[in-house]
Amino acid sequence: MKKVTLRSSILFSLLTLGACQTQKPGTGSTHSEPIWQSQAYTIYPDSVVQGEHVARAVSPTELTSNYKSPANAFQSPRITFKFAINGRDNEMKAGTDHHFNCLGGDCQTPVITFGQQLNDPSEVPSDVYLEPSTNLTVRLDMNPVLQALEKQGYYTTPTGDKIYKEDFKGVYIAGGADPLSWDFDNLGGNEQMELKDADGDGIYEVTLTLNAPEDDKSTATRWALTKDIAAFPQYTSDYAVTDALYNMALEEMINAVEPDSTFRTGKEWAGVWTRDISYSIILSMAQLQPQVSKYSLMRKVKDGRIVQDTGTGGAYPVSTDRMIWATAAWEVYKATGDEQWLRDTYQIIAKSLGEDMMNAYDPETGLVRGESSFLDWREQSYPRWMEPADIYASENLGTNAAHFQANKVAAMMAEKLGDQAAAARYNGIAQTIKEGINKHLWQEEKGYYGQYLYGRNYKILSPRAEALGEALTVLFGVADTARSKTVVARTPITDYGIPNIFPQIPGIPPYHNNGIWPFVQSYWSLAAAKAGNDKALTESISAIYRPAALFLTNKENFVAANGDYAGTQVNSSNMLWSLAGNLSMVYKVFFGINFEADKLTLKPFVPKAFAGNRKLTNYRYRNAVLNIEMSGYGNEIKSVTMDGKPLQKAEVAANLTGEHSIRIELANNEAGGEVQHVDLYTSLETPKAVYTSGKLSWPAVDGAVAYQVVKNGKDLEKTESTSLDVDANSYAEYMVLAVDQHGVTSFGSEPVVVVPEKHKQVYELEKFAPKAAYTYRDYSGAGFVELSKQQNKQVQVKVTVPEDGVYAVDFRYANGNGPINTNNKAALRTLQKDGEFVGTIVLPQRGTDEWSNWGFTNAVEVPLQKGSHTISLTFEPNNENMNGEVNQAMVDYMRVVKIR
Secondary structure: OOOOOOOOHHHHHHHHHHHHOOEOOOOOOEOOOOOEEOOOOEEEOOEEEEOOEEEEEEEOOEEEEOOEOOOOOOOOOEEEEEEEEOOOOOOOOOOOOEEEEOOOOOEEEEEEEOOOOOEOOOOOOOOOOOOOOEEEEEEEEOHHHHHHHHHHOEEEOOOOOEEEHHHOOOEEEEEOOOOOOOOHHHOOOOHHHEEEOOOOOOEEEEEEEEOOOOHHHEOOOEEEOOOOOOOOOEEEEOOHHHHHHHHHHHHHHHHOEOOOOOEOOEOOEOOOOHHHHHHHHHHHHHHHOHHHHHHHHHHOEEOOEEOOOOOOOOOOOOOOHHHHHHHHHHHHHHHHOOHHHHHHHHHHHHHHHHHHHHHOEOOOOOOEOEOOOOOOOHHHHOOOOOOHHHHHHOEEHHHHHHHHHHHHHHHHHHHHOOOHHHHHHHHHHHHHHHHHHHHHOEEOOOOEEOOEEEEOOOEEEEOOEEHHHHHHHHHHOOOOHHHHHHHHHHOEEEOOEOOOEEOEOOOOOOOOOOEEOHHHHHHHHHHHHHHOOHHHHHHHHHHHHHHHHHHOOOOOOEEOOOOOOEOEOOOOOOOHHHHHHHHHHHHHHHOOEEEEOOEEEEOOOEOHHHOEEEEEEEEEEOOEEEEEEEEEOEOOEEEEEEOOEEOOOOEEEOOOOEEEEEEEEEOOOOOOOOOEEOOOOEOOOOOOOEEEOOEEEOOOOOOOOEEEEEEOOEEEEEEOOOEEEOOOOOOEEEEEEEEOOOOOEOOOOOOEEEOOHHHEEEEEHHHOOOOOOOOOOOOOOOOOEEEOOOOOOEEEEEEEEOOOEEEEEEEEEEOOOOOOOOOOOOEEEEEEEOOEEEEEEEEOOOOOOOOOOOEEOOOEEEEEOOEEEEEEEEOOHHHOOOOOOOOOEEEEEEEEEEOO
């Protein structure tokens, strides 16, 4: 497999030399044995060494580090970029970019015509790098675009986008060199990246400062405790660096509490965010800050339902991972035993699950629809062709694991509250989701789960490993014992830890893609511990301690390719879920503290590399204070005593009061385990397939040795050709995947549908409801219909189908109430057949005020018998979005297509 190289061979040599050195830098004294060592970095009991970079624990309350990001040192002067009208990727086809060599200081491009590639042919010497603070002026001729807007009222981009004069908001630049970004979803409105025509001649310009030294490219050189952490559990061990990192995390936890006693997500992220606080509370905040956890969780409740505060296309139900809130609420109950909290949160969880059952559950697969949990940046996780409606229709591993556990939590809560019927119902739903995950997402040949099902009417599995989802299947019990061991042993691990996804997506900068997130690494540690894998656990803990020590803060993320925090699209210090994960290594791994509804159990796992003595004092559990001492290593207990008396089981009763001492001696058992080490790897570009006159064809993809053609979700043919004759006499949905020399596939192409005319019907909505008066463009027929909470709350369409079958029903729509990447105004409606519920239609945001930007909703499969039927689009109580007031879209027409 091809290796994603470090920024230079010089840097790689430094890393390798540093990892292999035997003397403590600056002292001349010999290191003690390393805890963990690789070519990338080494963890010692009192230090972390990565090449020339060293972090040291001076004391349990002080750390030093000489880490400085190498991000600016070896930047290439060959600048790759692209223009974007209204911030959209619409100038040239995917994979075609402008290339300009900026050599010898400040520079200026020639005038580039929009849509015509600039490819600087000059050679760049291998030892020449971009000079610091280089000013690059980019010049763009927009006259052909402007003339088209004036002459015909619109301009059609080379990618097929139709931009109307009234919708033209500006042109922006995207690219790969900081401060440029390939994040098209966040370009619109970014003044720094907008080109301007100051003199009105149609030549737009922007000047960018490249390779600028920035304050955040170097961290502090010293951390020393300044907060009073005495109220929290105190931890000491034989490993000075872990003790200091624990104390640093406690201090950052204090920093992460706002004046209103809610959690702050990170230094750069103010406010309470549903998934961030939930994952943090599960990791350790329920133990340390139960009251703040309660306040924070209740801040994310509106109208008695859990808030989905982020997600593609206007949040809910394109994103549905809000349900991880339920697991966090249950964790708080187990930590506190608060019966009122149990009753209150059960009602919230029940209402939210009820909505999701109507809006997001797929009865065919048993899975839940919605975006990958926490991976809510479209291009970082999905193929570029996928619209928000496609993402809603996808069925993701991590999100389904969260829904499985939410239903298990609801069942346990119902049982505690005496509602056995509800408990049985929720357990049944959880079992259905579990069976769906194991049937549709498990990859026997790989030994781990795929990331999601995607496509249109026929879906395929993306085989990428998804770190958080893999971990949650183990932790929540979706994977059985055997599969749990396999998942931990065979999911790909790279030099600096477990990447969010594997393999990486081409052309996407580091963030979720080519990124490692410490909180995800923490969940991976918990999964490794549960699976009994000593080797995986040792390495995973080390991958958490390395960045925290070198950066002297718990960063949000870092680049998977080189372990550096500089270079990802967005980052923050003092990140809540990162510090919560760091603390969880002590509580949930080393001491194995596990809350249950009526007790606390101790299931410690100390990897052999971390063998020794450790203490945790002033640990508060409900009305008791525990002081725990532990010695040895392994995941089996040799003996356990409380207040000097042997315990039959390593458990603490929920009604225990007062202060008690617990002594644990581990059995020093060899847990063993394997790890699947791989080089970071990038898959091929996604093919773009088209259909013409009985032939499916696609341009060649660089690096492809073959192409896999999929028909209706099943492999049809593997070919080295770039075309294939196909049958045009029946409905078929084709996807094409590029295959590289190692057999790794690209994303599937956007589905190409071949459908006989007799199987397709189109119904103009303005024939069935009042036509809207807006002057939007590019609709078909005589107009379009407005759907809102006030207008057309029900639209009924009379349809006649010529034969029995399953029909896909969807709608052409526009929603200009917000951008693709943020806000909360996705519209949704209930679809009924002859008065009976058949599914939910989701009409996500497509761009702020872009009401002439039309696309298609998700399709609902509806069994129809030959003859006439009434298809209704209605607004029901379960169709409330997260905004609560604006639930609006324009609908052009309805399609009814026989798919089988």
